[in-house]
Amino acid sequence: MIAFNKYYNHFNLVSTLLIIISLILLIFKGLNFGIDFKGGTLIELRSNDTKINVSSLRDKFSQMNLGDVSVKKFGNDTDYLIKFENKDNKKNIIEEIKINLDKSFGNNFNFRRVENVGPKVSAELLKSGVIAISLSLAVMLFYIWIRFEWQFSLGAILALFHDVIVTLGIFSLLSLEINLSIIAAVLTIVGYSMNDTVVIYDRVRENLRKYSDIKIFELTNISINETLSRTIITSATTLLALIAIYFFGGEILKGFSLAMILGVVFGTYSSIYIANTVLVRLKVSQKTVLREDDNK
Amino acid sequence: MLYFSKLRILFISLFSLLFILIASSNLFKFDDSFFNKKINLGLDLQGGSYLLLEIDNKPVIEQKLQNLTTTVRNYFKDKNIKITNIKIENQNIFFKVSDQNKQTIIDTFTDENSDINPYYPRFKSHQLDIEDTGFNFKLSFSRQGLIALKTSSQDQAIEIVRRRIDEVGTNEPNILKRGNNRILVELPGLDDPMRVKSLLGKTANLTFRFVTNNDNDSFGVEKLKYEDGIEEATVSKRIIISGDNLLDAQPKMDTQTNQTIVSFSLDRVGAKRFGKATSTGIGKQLAIVLDGKIISAPVIRDTIASGSGQISGGFTFQSATDLALLLRSGALPAPLNIIEERTVGPDLGQDSINAGMIALAIGFLLVIIFMFVKYKIFGLITNVTLIINLFILLGVLTLFEATLTLPGIAGIILTVGMAVDANVLIFERIKEELRDENNNIVAFDSGYTKSRTAIIDANITTLLAAIILFFMGSGPVKGFSVTLGVGIFTTLFSVYFIARLFTSLYVSKNRDKEKLI
Numbered sequence: 001m002i003a004f005n006k007y008y009n010h011f012n013l014v015s016t017l018l019i020i021i022s023l024i025l026l027i028f029k030g031l032n033f034g035i036d037f038k039g040g041t042l043i044e045l046r047s048n049d050t051k052i053n054v055s056s057l058r059d060k061f062s063q064m065n066l067g068d069v070s071v072k073k074f075g076n077d078t079d080y081l082i083k084f085e086n087k088d089n090k091k092n093i094i095e096e097i098k099i100n101l102d103k104s105f106g107n108n109f110n111f112r113r114v115e116n117v118g119p120k121v122s123a124e125l126l127k128s129g130v131i132a133i134s135l136s137l138a139v140m141l142f143y144i145w146i147r148f149e150w151q152f153s154l155g156a157i158l159a160l161f162h163d164v165i166v167t168l169g170i171f172s173l174l175s176l177e178i179n180l181s182i183i184a185a186v187l188t189i190v191g192y193s194m195n196d197t198v199v200i201y202d203r204v205r206e207n208l209r210k211y212s213d214i215k216i217f218e219l220t221n222i223s224i225n226e227t228l229s230r231t232i233i234t235s236a237t238t239l240l241a242l243i244a245i246y247f248f249g250g251e252i253l254k255g256f257s258l259a260m261i262l263g264v265v266f267g268t269y270s271s272i273y274i275a276n277t278v279l280v281r282l283k284v285s286q287k288t289v290l291r292e293d294d295n296k
Numbered sequence: 297m298l299y300f301s302k303l304r305i306l307f308i309s310l311f312s313l314l315f316i317l318i319a320s321s322n323l324f325k326f327d328d329s330f331f332n333k334k335i336n337l338g339l340d341l342q343g344g345s346y347l348l349l350e351i352d353n354k355p356v357i358e359q360k361l362q363n364l365t366t367t368v369r370n371y372f373k374d375k376n377i378k379i380t381n382i383k384i385e386n387q388n389i390f391f392k393v394s395d396q397n398k399q400t401i402i403d404t405f406t407d408e409n410s411d412i413n414p415y416y417p418r419f420k421s422h423q424l425d426i427e428d429t430g431f432n433f434k435l436s437f438s439r440q441g442l443i444a445l446k447t448s449s450q451d452q453a454i455e456i457v458r459r460r461i462d463e464v465g466t467n468e469p470n471i472l473k474r475g476n477n478r479i480l481v482e483l484p485g486l487d488d489p490m491r492v493k494s495l496l497g498k499t500a501n502l503t504f505r506f507v508t509n510n511d512n513d514s515f516g517v518e519k520l521k522y523e524d525g526i527e528e529a530t531v532s533k534r535i536i537i538s539g540d541n542l543l544d545a546q547p548k549m550d551t552q553t554n555q556t557i558v559s560f561s562l563d564r565v566g567a568k569r570f571g572k573a574t575s576t577g578i579g580k581q582l583a584i585v586l587d588g589k590i591i592s593a594p595v596i597r598d599t600i601a602s603g604s605g606q607i608s609g610g611f612t613f614q615s616a617t618d619l620a621l622l623l624r625s626g627a628l629p630a631p632l633n634i635i636e637e638r639t640v641g642p643d644l645g646q647d648s649i650n651a652g653m654i655a656l657a658i659g660f661l662l663v664i665i666f667m668f669v670k671y672k673i674f675g676l677i678t679n680v681t682l683i684i685n686l687f688i689l690l691g692v693l694t695l696f697e698a699t700l701t702l703p704g705i706a707g708i709i710l711t712v713g714m715a716v717d718a719n720v721l722i723f724e725r726i727k728e729e730l731r732d733e734n735n736n737i738v739a740f741d742s743g744y745t746k747s748r749t750a751i752i753d754a755n756i757t758t759l760l761a762a763i764i765l766f767f768m769g770s771g772p773v774k775g776f777s778v779t780l781g782v783g784i785f786t787t788l789f790s791v792y793f794i795a796r797l798f799t800s801l802y803v804s805k806n807r808d809k810e811k812l813i
Contacts, residue, residue, distance in 0.1 A: 091634070095490055113644055131768060181772070184703060188780065198757060199750045230717075230721055238717075240666060241662070242710070250652070
C-alpha cells in the first residue's frame with residue numbers, strides 16, 4: 001500500500017500555490033483568445049512554391065494595411081496561419097488579399113480555410129462559453145450533492161475548480177490559443193475529473209460504512225489504494241487515445257488534445273490529493289454517512 | 297449477474313448485428329432505403345462554407361416611419377385635426393396637436409379596433425406605442441410591433457436568399473432562421489464562396505428614374521453617384537418602374553456593339569408605365585439605379601411599348617450574369633451583413649478526415665495493446681467488446697444520420713479511451729472479491745454488482761457535460777458532444793451485455809480455475 005496520506009499537506013500546499021500562480025497569470029497576463037472570442041479573420045494558406053518563406057509572407061501582409069497581423073507556420077513547411085483583427089470588418093478583404101498575394105508571389109496559394117468572426121458574434125460566443133462552463137460546474141455540484149453528503153460535494157467541486165483553473169493557467173502561461181474547441185475540452189475535463197473523483201468517493205463511503213474504527217486520514221488512503229489500479233489504467237488508456245489525437249489528429253485538434261491531456265493529468269491528481277484531503281480536513285466520519293442513511 | 301438465457305443471447309447478438317450492418321452501409325451501397333443511410337460529414341470535413349447573416353433592419357424601420365408620418369398626417373386631416381411639428385428622431389415620430397384634440401389622438405391609438413394602429417390580441421399589444429411627453433406626442437414601435445416587423449423582413453429575406461443560392465446551383469444548401477434577425481447558410485462543397493458572399497451582400501434594389509436638372513421636381517430629387525464612384529447626376533425620386541416589375545432578366549451579347557448586356561422583360565403594369573414614360577420622355581435621360589448607384593443613364597430615343605429592354609453598363613459576362621441573377625431573384629427587404637464566416641477548402645477537409653482516421657486507428661491500437669498486456673484473456677474480451685462498441689456507435693450515428701465533424705472524430709477516439717473504464721472497474725473489483733472468495737462465479741457476480749454504482753455515477757457525470765455542450769456549443773463542437781454522449785450509451789450497452797456475455801461464458805467454462813483474472 002502506498003502512503004498517499006503522508007503527503008496530503010505537501011500537495012495541498014503545491015495545489016494552493018498552483019492555483020494562486022494560475023489566478024495571477026489569468027488576471028495579469030490573461031488568456032490568448034482566438035478569433036472565436038476576440039473577433040477577427042483567420043486564413044490558412046498552403047503555398048505550392050517552396051521558395052516562399054514566412055518572413056517574405058509576413059512582410060507582404062504587413063504592407064496590406066490590415067492592422068496587427070500575425071503570420072505563423074502551421075504544421076507543414078508550406079502551410080501558414082494568418083490572423084488579423086479586421087477592425088473595419090471590410091467585406092471583400094479576402095478577395096483583396098488574394099489579388100495582392102497573386103501579384104507578388106504568382107498564383108501559388110491555396111486558401112485552405114477562412115474564418116471571419118464579427119465582434120457581435122465573438123462576444124456572444126464568449127458569453128455562451130462562460131455560461132456553458134459555469135453551468136457544467138453547477139450541474140456537477142447539484143448531481144454530487146444529491147448522490148453524496150455535502151462534505152463530498154465540497155471536495156469534488158474544489159477538485160474541479162482546481163483542474164479548470166490550473167489548465168487555463170497553463171494555457172495563459174504558454175500563451176496557447178483559447179477557441180471554441182478549448183471550451184469543449186474544459187467541459188470534458190469537468191466530466192472526467194468528476195468521474196475520477198466519484199469512483200474514489202464511492203469507495204470511501206463504502207469503507208466508512210464498513211469500518212467504524214479507522215480514522216478518515218487512514219481510510220482515504222485505503223480507498224485510494226483500492227481504486228488505484230483502476231485510476232491508473234483508465235488514465236493511461238484515456239491518455240493513450242489523447243496522445244494519438246495530439247500527434248496524428250492534425251493541427252486543428254492540437255490545442256484541444258493538449259488541454260484534455262493536461263486536464264486528465266490534473267483530474268487524476270486532484271481526485272487523490274484534493275478531493276480526499278477535503279474529507280480529512282472536514283473530519284468526515286462514519287457518523288456523516290450513517291446519518292444520511294437514516295434520513296433515507 | 298452472470299446468467300444469460302438463450303433468448304437474451306439471441307437478442308443481444310441480433311441487436312449488435314443490426315447496428316454493425318447499419319454502420320457498414322457507409323461503405324457499401326444498399327438498395328433498401330432503411331440501410332442506405334450515411335453519416336453526414338460536417339463542413340469542416342467535406343469542405344464548404346458556413347455563413348451567418350444579420351439583417352440590418354434600420355433602413356426598414358426608418359422607411360416604415362417615413363411612410364407613417366404621411367399616413368398619420370392624412371388620417372387626422374380627414375378628421376379635421378391638424379398635426380404640426382411632425383419629425384422623426386432616433387426611430388421615434390414626434391408631433392404636436394392642439395390641447396383639445398389630445399384625448400382623441402390617445403383614444404385613436406389605444407383603441408383595439410384602431411385602423412391606424414393594428415392590435416395583436418395574442419400579445420395584448422398594439423403595433424405602435426404612443427406617449428404624451430407633455431410637450432408633444434412620441435410614437436414608436438412597440439416591442440411586439442418591432443418583433444412583427446423583424447419577423448416579416450426575415451421571412452422575406454430568407455426567401456430571396458434561398459432563390460439566389462438556388463440560382464447559383466450549389467448542392468444541398470442548408471438555409472435556416474436564427475433568432476428573428478439572422479439567417480444561417482451552410483453551403484457544402486462550394487468552390488467559390490466569394491461569389492456567393494458578394495451575391496448575398498447586395499440588396500439588389502433596382503429603380504428606373506429620370507435624370508433631372510429641375511430642383512423643383514414635386515417628388516424631390518437626390519444626387520447619386522455612378523458605379524465608378526466619380527461622376528454624379530441629379531435624379532428624380534419618382535420611380536418609373538422598380539425591380540418588382542421585372543418578369544425575367546438574362547445576360548446577353550449585344551451583336552451590334554459587341555457588349556455584354558442584361559436584357560429584361562416587364563410585367564403588364566411595368567410595361568404600361570415604361571411605355572408611357574418612354575413616349576413622354578423622348579430625349580431625356582433615364583437613370584437605371586441599383587442600390588443607390590447609377591449603372592447607366594441612357595437617353596430615350598424611341599417609345600418602348602414591348603415591355604422589354606436592356607441594361608448596358610460596361611459589364612463583363614460574369615457581372616452581367618450576376619446582375620441578371622440578382623434581378624430575377626428579387627430585392628432583399630433590407631441589407632444583409634455577414635457577421636460570421638467559416639470556409640474550409642475540400643483538400644483541408646480530406647486532410648482532416650485522413651488525420652482523424654489515422655489518430656483513431658493509432659489510439660485504438662494503443663488502447664487494445666495496453667488492455668491485452670494488462671488483462672490477457674479479459675483484455676481480449678474488453679478489446680472485442682471495444683470493436684463491437686465502435687461499430688454500434690457508428691451504427692447509431694448512421695441511423696440518425698448524424699453529422700460527423702473533426703471534433704466529433706476526437707469524441708469517438710476519446711470514447712475508445714474512456715470506454716474501457718467500466719470494464720476496468722468491474723475487473724478490478726472482481727480481483728478484490730477473489731481475495732476472500734474461492735468460488736469464481738460468486739466473486740464475478742459480486743464484482744459486477746458492487747461496481748455498478750461507481751460506473752453509473754461516473755458515466756452520468758460525463759453525459760451531463762456532453763448534454764450541456766450539445767445545447768451551448770455550435771457547429772463542429774456540437775459534433776463532439778454528440779459522439780461523446782452517444783458513446784456513453786453504446787459503451788454501457790456493450791459493457792453490460794456484450795462483455796458480460798463473453799465473461800460469463802468464459803467463467804462458467806473455467807469455474808474451478810485458480811487465478812482466473
